[in-house]
Amino acid sequence: MVEYRCGNCKKKVDLNVESIGLQCPYCGSKIFYKERPPIAKRVKAR
Numbered sequence: 043m044v045e046y047r048c049g050n051c052k053k054k055v056d057l058n059v060e061s062i063g064l065q066c067p068y069c070g071s072k073i074f075y076k077e078r079p080p081i082a083k084r085v086k087a088r
């Protein structure tokens with residue numbers, strides 16, 4: 043699952059790129075940043 047943050051209103055939006063394309067439902071902006079979920083990557087240390 044990929045979340046985006048609107049580059050204009052800074053709201054987090056769920057975008058279905060395949061159906062509606064990239065457009066903010068709140069302000070209509072088409073500038074988005076890909077929001078990475080805060081997953082702590084495990085680093086193999088040994």
Ligand SMILES: [Zn+2]
Nearest residue numbers: 048051066069
């Ligand atoms: Zn927006």
